[in-house]
Structure formats: C-alpha cells, structure tokens
Amino acid sequence: MNFDISEDAKAVANTAQDFLREHSPMTAIRRVFDKEIQYDAELWKSMAELGWLGAGIPEKYGGVEMGAEVLCVLAEEIGRVLAPVPFSTSVSLATSAICAHGSEAQKNDLLPKLAAGEVIGTFALAEGNGDPDASRIKAKVKNGRLSGKKYPVTDGSIADFAVVVARDEANEIGLYFCDLSTSGITSTPIETIDPSRNTVSFNFENAEVEPLGDAWLGWQSVQNLLDQAAIILAFEQLGGAQACLEMARDYAIERYAFGRPIGSFQAVKHKLANVYIASELARSNAYYGAWALGEYSTELSQAAATAHLSACKAFQLAARENIQTHGGMGITWEADCHMYFRRARTLGLEIGGPIFWQERLMSQLEQQALAG
Numbered sequence: 001m002n003f004d005i006s007e008d009a010k011a012v013a014n015t016a017q018d019f020l021r022e023h024s025p026m027t028a029i030r031r032v033f034d035k036e037i038q039y040d041a042e043l044w045k046s047m048a049e050l051g052w053l054g055a056g057i058p059e060k061y062g063g064v065e066m067g068a069e070v071l072c073v074l075a076e077e078i079g080r081v082l083a084p085v086p087f088s089t090s091v092s093l094a095t096s097a098i099c100a101h102g103s104e105a106q107k108n109d110l111l112p113k114l115a116a117g118e119v120i121g122t123f124a125l126a127e128g129n130g131d132p133d134a135s136r137i138k139a140k141v142k143n144g145r146l147s148g149k150k151y152p153v154t155d156g157s158i159a160d161f162a163v164v165v166a167r168d169e170a171n172e173i174g175l176y177f178c179d180l181s182t183s184g185i186t187s188t189p190i191e192t193i194d195p196s197r198n199t200v201s202f203n204f205e206n207a208e209v210e211p212l213g214d215a216w217l218g219w220q221s222v223q224n225l226l227d228q229a230a231i232i233l234a235f236e237q238l239g240g241a242q243a244c245l246e247m248a249r250d251y252a253i254e255r256y257a258f259g260r261p262i263g264s265f266q267a268v269k270h271k272l273a274n275v276y277i278a279s280e281l282a283r284s285n286a287y288y289g290a291w292a293l294g295e296y297s298t299e300l301s302q303a304a305a306t307a308h309l310s311a312c313k314a315f316q317l318a319a320r321e322n323i324q325t326h327g328g329m330g331i332t333w334e335a336d337c338h339m340y341f342r343r344a345r346t347l348g349l350e351i352g353g354p355i356f357w358q359e360r361l362m363s364q365l366e367q368q369a370l371a372g
Helices: 007-023 026-033 041-049 068-081 087-101 104-115 219-254 266-294 300-331 337-347 354-371
Strands: 121-124 140-142 145-154 161-167 173-179 185-190 199-208
Touching: 007 041, 007 068, 026 337, 068 087, 068 219, 068 266, 087 104, 087 121, 087 161, 087 173, 087 219, 121 145, 140 161, 145 161, 173 199, 173 219, 219 266, 219 300, 219 337, 266 300, 300 337, 300 354
Parallel strands: 121 161
Antiparallel strands: 140 145, 145 199, 161 173, 185 199
C-alpha cells in the first residue's frame, strides 16, 4: 500500500508553489489586515482559471475532477503563503456539501459557478463557542423559512450563499441552501485573532432556504463533511508549518550573536529539530488521510482525526518556535511571524478544537478494538 502523493499531484503542487510565490506575496495578506480588501479577489479569479476551484467537481458540472490528492496539495501550497482566499470554506466545505448532497438541479446550477469563481460559498454550522455537536443545533426550518443564529461563520461577509445546518419541523438535522442576499438575514462582523479570515455572526429571521437535496444521514452527514474538510485543512496547516520552519531556519543562519550564527547554538538547533519532527509526523498522517479520502476508505474518520490533530500540533508548534527564533523582532507587527501564529490558532478551531478530534479518534479506536 503506497500512501505517497502521486507524481501528477506533485507536479500540480510544484506549479502551484511557483504561482503562489509570485502572485500571493505577504503584502497581499497585509492588505486584508489593513482592511484595504476583504480577500484577494484577483488571486481567487486566477485560481478559478487554473482549475483549482473545480479540482473536486466532476467534469459534467463544470469542474476538472482532479481528485482528492490535488485538493490536498493545493491546500498545502495555499497554507504555505497564507493566501487570503476562502479555499477552506468555499471549496473544502460548501462545494463538498453540494457535491455530496445537492440535487441534480442544485449541482447543475451551483457547481459550474463555484468552479468558475463566480460565487463563493460558506458553511454555517456553529451556534456559539464550543465544538460541533448535534445537541447544539437549535436553528429551525419551518415551511421553507429559517430562523436562528449561526456564529462564528468564517468568510461569511464575502460568501454569496451558505450551506446551513439546521433542524426541520420533525426536529431532524439537515443541510439547507441559503442565498445570503435574501431578506431576513442580518450579518454582524466578529473580531478574531486572525483578521485575514473575515468572520461574522448570522441572524436568520424567516429567511428563505431550500433543502440541499434529500440524501441526508442526519448528523452523520455533517460529520462526514467535517472529516473530509479535516484532511484538506491538515494539508493547509502542514504548508504553514513548513513555511514557519523555513523562516526560522533562514533567520537562524543569517542572524549572528556573539560572533556566530544563532543556528549554531544547541538551544536553537533543538527547537528547529522538534518542529521538523512534528511536521514530518503530521505529513505522514496527512498523506494517510489523503489516501483514505481518495479511496473512500472505511478508515476515513480515523485518518481525518489523526491528520487534523497532528497538523494542528505541528503548525502551532512551528508558529511559536518561529517567533521565538526571531526573538524580539518576531513579535513585532512588521515581521510576518505573527500572521502564521494567528492562522495556526484559527485553523485549529475552525471545525472543532483538539478535544473534539481527540474524542473522535478515541471513539474510532475503541470501535476498532471491539470489532477486532
């Protein structure tokens, strides 16, 4: 069994890396930090032209259907440069939800637009602080009208529509398509540690929605989507961790103290070695996740939890040690280190915190032990 990324996917990754280094410098994310723009619309348009937004969409719906591996390596390169685009929400979650559960009419209408970058989607699940859980879903749909609150919703201010998790009149959990331009929706910005990911609170008051197809499995449908997104997010975190390691390494070589590079000091070597080990462990788990996602394996849930947990740990460690290696300069606004630290924290909570995924992993292992 080979868990390595295919040569075709590696070629896409190399092309993406070169493209993003040229077209998504750190000045782009600083424009979002300074509130000049909400996201890099030109880069998003270019990504659509390159087929990246349609990588997971079947050709008959306007996509290029390059497979799970390509989605994963694209996420890694996006994470490496902190590209200020709604990839994780629109591609990993909203598009995946429509592909998995949308009706034919919805797929024919929405997927070509998503692939072309004409519309942006988001995923409205959370209803306040806390990890994803069926018992926390209070938003209700009655007679095709949605009422309730959803927050935090990442990329909510730039999205054209949301896939909303809500209950129907029989109190069953389902997925609903909501055009965010419809009446009855109030959007309130939320400040987070990462200003590059615009986050909002939605208040729905009899807002018109429509069911997203009818092939639901209740909360299991939501969890399946989170598992898929967890693997793609793991690659995005992996890219960020690798960038932090390279930044810290380069600075440790260039910065001199007491007449020698600080990278020659054992304390700095140990820091960077620990980051390298954590990143390589995360990479092996992420590759396992990519395989499970591409093969629709029964091991997907376990692979997703493992990949997400190890990627969270690696990125957060790398971001912290990058700041420490840079010393006093590392905590300044002018340095880029804090941007990776902010992104590491937000990605680690976007689809549930570490405790949620630890419990999910333990549950999977217990089930596996009982079955064996």
